[in-house]
Amino acid sequence: VIDCLPIMRLTWKLVAVFALGMLLLSIAFDAHDIRRDMVAEQTLLNRTLQQTARGVGAAIEDLERIAGRDAAARFIAERNARGQSSIRRLSPPELTQVLSAAESARLERDGTLDRMTTPEKDTGRMLTYLRLQGGDVLEVSQSLERMHAQIRDGITAIIWQSLLLLVLAAMCMLIMGALVVGRPVGQLIAFARRVGEGDLTHRISLRGRDELAELAQALNAMSQRLADARAQLTRETNERIRTVEQLRHADRLKTVGQLAAGIAHELGTPLNVVSGHAKMITTGESNAQEINESAHIILDQTAHITAVIRQLLDFARPNKPVPSDLELADLARHTTHLLGHFASERRVKLVLAEPLPSIPTRVDAGQIRQALTNLIVNAVQAVEPGKSVTVQLRVVQAAAPSAGGQRDWACLAVQDEGTGIAPDDLPRLFDPFFTTKPVGEGSGLGLSVARGIVEENGGFIDVQSTPGRGSCFAIHLPIAPGEVSA
Ligand SMILES: Nc1ncnc2c1ncn2[C@@H]1O[C@H](COP(=O)(O)OP(=O)(O)O)[C@@H](O)[C@H]1O
Ligand SMILES: [Mg+2]
Numbered sequence: 001v002i003d004c005l006p007i008m009r010l011t012w013k014l015v016a017v018f019a020l021g022m023l024l025l026s027i028a029f030d031a032h033d034i035r036r037d038m039v040a041e042q043t044l045l046n047r048t049l050q051q052t053a054r055g056v057g058a059a060i061e062d063l064e065r066i067a068g069r070d071a072a073a074r075f076i077a078e079r080n081a082r083g084q085s086s087i088r089r090l091s092p093p094e095l096t097q098v099l100s101a102a103e104s105a106r107l108e109r110d111g112t113l114d115r116m117t118t119p120e121k122d123t124g125r126m127l128t129y130l131r132l133q134g135g136d137v138l139e140v141s142q143s144l145e146r147m148h149a150q151i152r153d154g155i156t157a158i159i160w161q162s163l164l165l166l167v168l169a170a171m172c173m174l175i176m177g178a179l180v181v182g183r184p185v186g187q188l189i190a191f192a193r194r195v196g197e198g199d200l201t202h203r204i205s206l207r208g209r210d211e212l213a214e215l216a217q218a219l220n221a222m223s224q225r226l227a228d229a230r231a232q233l234t235r236e237t238n239e240r241i242r243t244v245e246q247l248r249h250a251d252r253l254k255t256v257g258q259l260a261a262g263i264a265h266e267l268g269t270p271l272n273v274v275s276g277h278a279k280m281i282t283t284g285e286s287n288a289q290e291i292n293e294s295a296h297i298i299l300d301q302t303a304h305i306t307a308v309i310r311q312l313l314d315f316a317r318p319n320k321p322v323p324s325d326l327e328l329a330d331l332a333r334h335t336t337h338l339l340g341h342f343a344s345e346r347r348v349k350l351v352l353a354e355p356l357p358s359i360p361t362r363v364d365a366g367q368i369r370q371a372l373t374n375l376i377v378n379a380v381q382a383v384e385p386g387k388s389v390t391v392q393l394r395v396v397q398a399a400a401p402s403a404g405g406q407r408d409w410a411c412l413a414v415q416d417e418g419t420g421i422a423p424d425d426l427p428r429l430f431d432p433f434f435t436t437k438p439v440g441e442g443s444g445l446g447l448s449v450a451r452g453i454v455e456e457n458g459g460f461i462d463v464q465s466t467p468g469r470g471s472c473f474a475i476h477l478p479i480a481p482g483e484v485s486a
Contacts (some may be wrong), residue, residue, distance in 0.1 A: 010178030010185060019170050023162060030158045034151060041147050042126065046114055049128040052085055055142040057130045060089070060138065066312035085142040094155040095137050099129070100362065109132060116144075133162060166442065184212040191219060200227035224405055244452060247432065248370070251445040256316045256371050262341030266308050270301040311338070321364040321456060325480065328410055329356040331365060332393050335372050343380045348393070349388035350380065356393050359410040360482035363457040368412075368477070371450035371461075373412040375473045381437070382471065384419030390415045398476060400460055429463065450475075 056079060064072040078085050090098060099107065099115075107113040113129040121242075127141040187204050193200045200223050206216040277294035280286055286294065336352045343350035372391075379389040396411040421429065428434045430451045435442030455460050458478045463469035 011182050012176060012421065014177060014181070015170050015173045017124070018159055019166055022169060023166055024163045026165070026226065030162070036156075037154070038147075038151060041150070042116075045126055045142060045144075045147065045361075046128070047111060049085060049126060049142060050112065050114070050273060051124065051142050052083075052087075053128045053130040053138055056087055056140065057132055057138045061133055079410055085140050087138040088141075089132075090137045090139055092135055092137075098139070108138065133346065144373055150484075181194070181212075184216070188212070188216065188219070191216075193221075195219075195223060195226070200224075238430060247445055248449050248452070251374070251449045252316055252370055254443060254445070255370065255377065256312060258342055259312065259315075259338060261345060262338060263308060263312055265341045270304050273277075274298050274301045274305075315369070323362050323364050323457070326361050326363055326365050326368070326370075328359050328361055328393055328412060331369055332356065332391055335369055335376065336391050339373065339376050339380070342377065343389065347385035348380045348383050349386075350376070351388055351390045353390050353392040355486055357395065357484065358486045359393065359395060359471060359484050360480040361410050361477050362480040363459075363477055364453075367457060368451040368475070371475060372412055372414070373451045374446035374450045375475070379414050379416035379418060379471070379473070381441075383416050384418075387417040389417075395479070396474075398462075402460070402461075408479055410479050411474050411476050413472055413474040415472045417470045420469055420471055421463070421465040422467060426463070426465070430461075 036289050044428065056076075058213070060072045060075060063075055075205035076089060095104065099113070103113055108131075111131050115127050115129075117125045121375045124144045125141045126144060127139060130138045130140070132138055154428065171400055184206050187206060191204045192204060203220050203223070204216040215294075244277050274297075277298050281291055281294055332352060333356070336350055340350055376389065376391065381388060392411075392413045392415065394411055394413075397406050398409055398411075399406050425436065430447045431444075432448040434448075435444035451461050454475050454477070459476045461473060461475055463471060463473050
């Protein structure tokens with residue numbers, strides 16, 4: 001009972017309504033009873049008064065005949081001293097002061113008359129009149145005060161009884177309400193809260209066959225179905241994430257292949273330097289100081305080789321997205337440098353536009369490098385030899401396609417003087433496996449992977465293209481709090 005006190009508001013309401021109903025009902029019944037008792041009492045009193053009048057009337061007539069009028073008057077006085085009722089003998093003139101004309105006429109006709117005075121102050125009187133031989137009238141009356149007092153006592157007793165009954169009934173209903181309504185409803189509320197917080201393991205245990213128990217069963221079943229659906233969704237989502245990861249990795253490996261030539265070129269120079277100095281040492285003609293210098297150069301060059309290879313490995317290795325503070329200018333410089341050979345092989349000028357502003361962002365460097373690489377590779381593949389591809393970094397005002405108004409974005413744009421894109425192809429450009437390139441050259445994954453990556457990092461890609469003139473693909477990324485400088 002105690003633990004469901006907070007949720008007993010419903011029970012309280014029910015109890016209040018029932019108690020009020022009971023109170024009204026009992027008042028109605030009691031009022032009826034009191035009225036009936038009052039009528040019965042009055043009838044009884046009336047009959048007693050009539051009997052008294054008849055008895056006293058007969059006695060007075062006899063006494064007056066035998067012992068004279070004074071004896072009769074004495075008898076009346078004695079009788080008044082003893083009994084509860086009071087008796088008067090009224091002469092016709094006195095009678096006219098007491099009775100109305102209509103009442104007198106009725107008395108004349110019937111020989112008797114019953115009446116009740118309207119209560120003066122709070123009590124009235126009941127009176128009976130009897131015509132005597134000789135023209136006088138006998139009046140027997142009794143105060144209604146005792147009767148009224150009885151009725152007042154009765155009403156008081158009834159009020160106390162009703163209150164006691166009410167309190168007892170309310171207590172019983174509260175306890176029953178707490179057990180029958182409060183506790184189950186409390187459990188249902190607790191259940192709903194937990195489901196609301198995402199806990200689908202909780203079950204309600206309500207025994208019985210009432211509607212609340214049925215509701216509990218239905219909720220349990222619902223919770224089970226929700227849990228199943230959630231598990232299914234999680235499985236499917238994981239499956240999807242795995243697939244996307246695999247596609248991205250495939251795309252990375254392809255890009256690594258495209259970069260391989262450039263890497264080999266980059267490794268060529270330091271390898272030449274290393275082998276040259278190694279040869280010098282093996283001839284045995286160098287002195288100790290020269291050997292020492294050569295060894296240092298070899299160390300420097302191998303460090304450079306290691307760094308280049310590590311970059312390639314980092315790029316190829318599948319790893320989880322980890323946002324970190326990133327200087328987009330460094331990333332643009334680095335990526336353009338790595339793709340320099342890829343572009344120059346095709347006699348395409350790959351230009352990094354100056355100035356490169358410093359824009360703070362918080363994104364996954366590896367992912368953004370992959371996206372930018374894909375855009376540059378596409379651009380280089382789209383232009384004729386001799387034309388150029390320009391990489392730009394700047395702050396632009398734009399509205400994200402998904403939601404929100406105009407705001408500032410860090411924008412990495414790849415502008416080419418290439419073939420442009422046919423308007424028919426534009427809507428499908430970012431679809432996975434959409435390619436216009438021959439088998440072996442295009443996989444159709446580049447743009448779809450780039451878009452996925454950029455959106456995962458809170459940004460978006462847009463594209464502007466004029467067939468025959470060129471295209472511009474722009475990666476927009478949120479700017480992190482910090483200083484933007486040119
Ligand atoms: N800079 C560009 N200029 C012209 N067309 C492009 C450009 N970038 C992408 N495209 C078009 O979009 C298609 C899809 O590109 P992408 O998803 O990278 O796949 P892939 O490069 O393997 O074909 C390309 O086949 C090409 O038709
Ligand atoms: Mg591509």
